Amino acid sequence: MKPITDISEIRAIQLDIMQDIHDFCEQNSIRYFLCGGTLIGAIRHNGYIPWDDDIDIMMPRPDYDRFMAIYNSKGGYYKFIDYRINNKYALPFGKVYDDRTVLDEMMYKQDVFGVYVDVFPLDGVIDAGQVRKVSRLKKYLNAKKSTFGRRRTLFKNIVMGIGKVILLPFSVHDIVSEIDRISRQVPFEGSEKAVFYYGYGEREITNSTAFTTVVKHRFEERLFNIPAGYDQYLRATYGDYMQLPPEDKRVSHHTFQAWWK
Numbered sequence: 001m002k003p004i005t006d007i008s009e010i011r012a013i014q015l016d017i018m019q020d021i022h023d024f025c026e027q028n029s030i031r032y033f034l035c036g037g038t039l040i041g042a043i044r045h046n047g048y049i050p051w052d053d054d055i056d057i058m059m060p061r062p063d064y065d066r067f068m069a070i071y072n073s074k075g076g077y078y079k080f081i082d083y084r085i086n087n088k089y090a091l092p093f094g095k096v097y098d099d100r101t102v103l104d105e106m107m108y109k110q111d112v113f114g115v116y117v118d119v120f121p122l123d124g125v126i127d128a129g130q131v132r133k134v135s136r137l138k139k140y141l142n143a144k145k146s147t148f149g150r151r152r153t154l155f156k157n158i159v160m161g162i163g164k165v166i167l168l169p170f171s172v173h174d175i176v177s178e179i180d181r182i183s184r185q186v187p188f189e190g191s192e193k194a195v196f197y198y199g200y201g202e203r204e205i206t207n208s209t210a211f212t213t214v215v216k217h218r219f220e221e222r223l224f225n226i227p228a229g230y231d232q233y234l235r236a237t238y239g240d241y242m243q244l245p246p247e248d249k250r251v252s253h254h255t256f257q258a259w260w261k
Contacts, residue, residue, distance in 0.1 A: 001102060001259035001260060001261055002259060002260040003257070003258070003259050004101065004115070004258040004259060004260060007053055010053055010115060010258060011048060011053065011220075013098055013101065013115045014054065014055045014115060014116075014117055015055075015220060015222065016098075017055075017078055017096050017097070017098055017115070017116070017117045018055050018057075018117050018219075018222075018224060019222060020076075020078050020096075021057065021078075021096055021117060021119075022222075022224055022225070024067075024071060024074065025063075025067070025225075028066075028070065030059065030063045030066060030067050031059060031060055031063045031214060031225075032057050032058065032059045032063065032067075032119075032214075032225055033057065033058055033211070033214050033224075033225045033226050033227045034055075034056070034057055034217070034219065034224055034225065034226050035056050035057060035058040035120060035196070035227075035233075036056040036120075036199070036237075037049055037052055037054075037056065038052075038054070038055050038056045038057070038219070039056075039226055039227075039230055039233075039234060040234060040238065040241050041219070042217050042218065042219045042224070042226055043217070043226075043230060043234070043241070043242075044241070044242055046218045046219070046220070047218070047219055047220040048219075048220065050250070051250045051251055051252055052252060053252050054117075054118065055117045055118070056117075056118045056120065057117065057118065057119055057120065058119075058120045058121070058122045058196060058211075059119060059120070059121060059122065060121075060122045060188045060189075060194075060211065061121045061122060061123050061183075061184065061187070061188045062188065062189065064094070064119065064121040064122075065121075067080065067094075067119070068080060068082050068084075068085070068094060071096070072085075077098060077099040077100050078096055078097070078098060078099070079096065079097055079099050079113075079114075080094055080095070080096050080119070081094060081095050081096075081097065081113070082094040083173065083176050083177075083180075087173065090141070090145065090172035090173060090176050091141075091176065091198075092176050092179040092180050092183065092197075092198050093118065093119060093120045093121060093196075093198060094118075094119040094121075095116040095117065095118055095119060096116060096117045096119060097113055097114035097115060097116035097117075098114045098115050098116070099113065099114055100114070100260060100261055101114035101115045101258055101259065101260055101261065102114055102258065102259045102260075102261060103115055103116065103256055103257070103258045103259075104256060104257045104258075105255070105256050114258075115258050120196045120198070120199070121183065121196065122188060122194050122195070122196055122211065123183045123184060123186060123187075123188055123191075123194065123195065123196070123197060124186035124187050124188045124189075124190070124191025124193065124194055124208065125186055125191065125193045125194060125195045125197075125205055126186050126191070126193070128202050128205065130182055130185065130186075130197070131195055131197055131201055131202050131204075131205065132201065132202065133182060134179050134182055134183065134197040134198060135201045137175055137178060137179050137182075138179070138198055140175055141172060141175045141176065141179070144171075144172045144175065145172060179197065179198060182197065183197040183198070188208070191208055192207065192208060193205050193206065193207060193208060194206055194207075194208040194210075194211060199237075200237055203236060203237055204236065204237045205236070206229075206232060206233045206236050206237070207229070207232060209229060210227055210228075210229025210230070210232040210233045211227045211229065211233070212228070212229070213227070213228040213229075214226065214227055214228065215227075215228050
């Protein structure tokens with residue numbers, strides 16, 4: 001296999017995946033929008049945050065479920081994966097990956113099979129306690145999926161080992177299924193508030209009106225969808241998102257290696 005070592009090559013693959021997602025959603029009237037750090041990058045930099053290396057999008061839950069049901073039927077080398085599609089995948093959200101590539105998540109057990117774009121479901125929310133419950137389950141899932149290694153301190157490896165013993169009676173799919181069950185309890189349509197339950201917890205709860213309308217915005221040299229209420233969502237989640245972080249924080253938080261097959 002040929003290693004993919006240049007961030008510009010990773011980004012080029014991701015942008016082509018994102019273009020395919022965009023075109024498919026436009027053709028099938030599926031709502032989506034850039035979110036998280038990708039949305040910050042679009043607003044602040046008209047593209048990637050300079051030190052970032054991934055793309056995140058959200059879909060209201062009805063659109064997410066429809067996308068999951070029909071995207072792979074079009075064929076091609078871009079594939080959507082969700083824990084209900086492949087039992088080797090154990091996350092409560094989906095990814096579209098390039099099947100011509102292989103990707104190794106170095107800090108966690110393998111979840112994807114190639115360079116990808118994250119696809120997050122957006123759900124309604126009434127009780128912030130449900131969001132806190134998912135945040136706890138997220139920690140349990142990370143403990144189950146984490147791998148021992150030199151990239152973690154000895155203390156973190158010990159704590160992780162203890163957590164793995166405590167969680168032995170539960171499979172990763174038990175935890176993912178429970179997160180999914182909780183997240184779906186309040187329908188997106190008609191809810192005053194919305195949240196991606198597996199994200200940043202309570203601070204990500206936003207008025208659902210922020211996501212009612214999507215508009216086109218430049219991302220690198222392409223146009224993708226963003227929520228018209230992006231400022232409300234980003235300020236709730238990140239605070240002053242237009243302010244650059246300190247220089248020592250301007251690093252990628254992802255640890256992976258990728259190859260062409």
